[in-house]
Amino acid sequence: MKTCCLILAALLLPSSHAVCPDKEPVLQPWMPGHSEDHRVTIGYGRKVLLTSSATVHSIEILSGGELHIGSRDCPYKGNLTISLFGRLDDSDKDHSYFGRKYIGVGTGGTLEIHGEKKLSWTFLNKTLHPGESNQNNYLFQRGWGSRGIIIHVIDPKSGEVLHNDRFDTYRSKDESRRLAKYVDGVGAGLILALMVNDEGSNNLEDSAKKILFRLGSQHINTLGFRHPWTFIVTKGDPSSVVEGHASYQEAEWTEWFDRDDERGSGDWEKVSDLHEAYPDKLCSNPLDIQAETHDGIAANQTGDVIHKNDKDYGFVCLNKDQTHGLCRNYRVRFLCGKLVRPQASVSIDMLSNSSILELGDEAQGWRSGDRVVVASTDYSMHQAEEFSLMPCSTCTSSQVKVQGKRTSNV
Known part of the structure; x- marks a missing residue:
C-alpha cells in the first residue's frame, strides 16, 4: 500500500493537545520523502511536523500515538488528500489486524482530522438552465421600412457588434x-451575418453575388423575389458557413371547413356562412376552392351532381339532384393570398463559461477552487455534473459562481 499525503501541515504527537497543533514550539520538521517501502509507525514520545507531501507504504498509529491534522479550535484550512494505491494481487503480506490497504489506528491510538466547517449540501433556489448567458446580449429587430440586405460585422472573441448596415438591393444596383x-473591406477572421428583410433580389447584381459566392454562399445566385435568406460566415473560412434559404410562397391553403352536412336539402358550404363561422381563418377574397369528401375523394370524382363549386360563392350539393336522393358529406378549403409581414432580427447571446448558482443556504466555507456536484431528482444520478468554484465579487452570501455550463436543466 502507498499512502500519499498532499498537505501543508500535519502534526504527529502524543496525547497533549494544543489550540493550533502545528504551532507547538517543540515540533521537529519531518520530511519522510517518497518511498513505497517506508512503513510509518506513530507511537509515544516524538512530536514532529510533516512539512511536505509524502509517499509511504503504510501508516500505523500505536497506543499513545496521535496523528492530528488541525484541531477543533484551529481547523486545518489547506487541502488534504490521502491516496491508497496497490493491487489485490500484490505480493505484500496482510497486516494481522488491518489487512493490506490501511491507515491503522490501534488500541489507544488517536487520529483526528479537523477541517474548516463547510456547507455540505443545499438546494438550488433557482433553476440552472444549460448555456445560460450573461446580461450583455444584443438584439436587433427590423420590420417595414428596412427593406434589402442587412449586414452585421461581429468580433468572434467578444461577440461585440462592430458595425451594421442596410443595403436596399431591391431599389438600386448602386446599393x-x-x-x-x-463586404470586400471587412477584415479576415471577423464574422459576417447577412439577411434579407422583405425583398433584396430585384437589383442584386453580379459583383455582390460573386463576392458572397466566394465567401461560401450556395444560394445567393438563385435568390428570388422575397425569398427569405440568411448567411453567416467567418470571413476567410468557407467551412464556417451557416446558410438558410426558402422560396417565397405568395398564397397558401386554409384548413378544411365543414360547416354543414348532407342532411336537409343538401350540403351547403357557402363563403358568406363560413366567414361568419370562421372570421379569422378565411380571407375575404379567395383565389381558389377545393372540395372533397371526408375520406379524401375529390368532389368531381364522387359521381354526385354538384350544384355550385365557386371560390366566391362556395360549394353546394343538393339532395334533389342526386339519383340516390342524398349527397355525400363534403368539406372545403380555399387558397388565400399570403399577408406579407417582413421581420428581420439578430440576437447575440454572449456566453461566459460560467454560471451563477442560487443556493438555499449561505455558502459557508466554500472557496474558489472547491469542487461542487450538481444533481437533480429528475435525472439519473449518473447525470450529476461537477464544477469548480470561481471568484465572484458580486455574489451574495447564498450565491456562488462555477466554471462551466450545465448541460441540462436542474
Missing part, C-alpha cells in the same frame, strides 16, 4: 455595388 465594396 448592390456598395454592398460588394463593403
Whole structure:
C-alpha cells in the first residue's frame, strides 16, 4: 500500500493537545520523502511536523500515538488528500489486524482530522438552465421600412457588434455595388451575418453575388423575389458557413371547413356562412376552392351532381339532384393570398463559461477552487455534473459562481 499525503501541515504527537497543533514550539520538521517501502509507525514520545507531501507504504498509529491534522479550535484550512494505491494481487503480506490497504489506528491510538466547517449540501433556489448567458446580449429587430440586405460585422472573441448596415438591393444596383465594396473591406477572421428583410433580389447584381459566392454562399445566385435568406460566415473560412434559404410562397391553403352536412336539402358550404363561422381563418377574397369528401375523394370524382363549386360563392350539393336522393358529406378549403409581414432580427447571446448558482443556504466555507456536484431528482444520478468554484465579487452570501455550463436543466 502507498499512502500519499498532499498537505501543508500535519502534526504527529502524543496525547497533549494544543489550540493550533502545528504551532507547538517543540515540533521537529519531518520530511519522510517518497518511498513505497517506508512503513510509518506513530507511537509515544516524538512530536514532529510533516512539512511536505509524502509517499509511504503504510501508516500505523500505536497506543499513545496521535496523528492530528488541525484541531477543533484551529481547523486545518489547506487541502488534504490521502491516496491508497496497490493491487489485490500484490505480493505484500496482510497486516494481522488491518489487512493490506490501511491507515491503522490501534488500541489507544488517536487520529483526528479537523477541517474548516463547510456547507455540505443545499438546494438550488433557482433553476440552472444549460448555456445560460450573461446580461450583455444584443438584439436587433427590423420590420417595414428596412427593406434589402442587412449586414452585421461581429468580433468572434467578444461577440461585440462592430458595425451594421442596410443595403436596399431591391431599389438600386448602386446599393448592390456598395454592398460588394463593403463586404470586400471587412477584415479576415471577423464574422459576417447577412439577411434579407422583405425583398433584396430585384437589383442584386453580379459583383455582390460573386463576392458572397466566394465567401461560401450556395444560394445567393438563385435568390428570388422575397425569398427569405440568411448567411453567416467567418470571413476567410468557407467551412464556417451557416446558410438558410426558402422560396417565397405568395398564397397558401386554409384548413378544411365543414360547416354543414348532407342532411336537409343538401350540403351547403357557402363563403358568406363560413366567414361568419370562421372570421379569422378565411380571407375575404379567395383565389381558389377545393372540395372533397371526408375520406379524401375529390368532389368531381364522387359521381354526385354538384350544384355550385365557386371560390366566391362556395360549394353546394343538393339532395334533389342526386339519383340516390342524398349527397355525400363534403368539406372545403380555399387558397388565400399570403399577408406579407417582413421581420428581420439578430440576437447575440454572449456566453461566459460560467454560471451563477442560487443556493438555499449561505455558502459557508466554500472557496474558489472547491469542487461542487450538481444533481437533480429528475435525472439519473449518473447525470450529476461537477464544477469548480470561481471568484465572484458580486455574489451574495447564498450565491456562488462555477466554471462551466450545465448541460441540462436542474
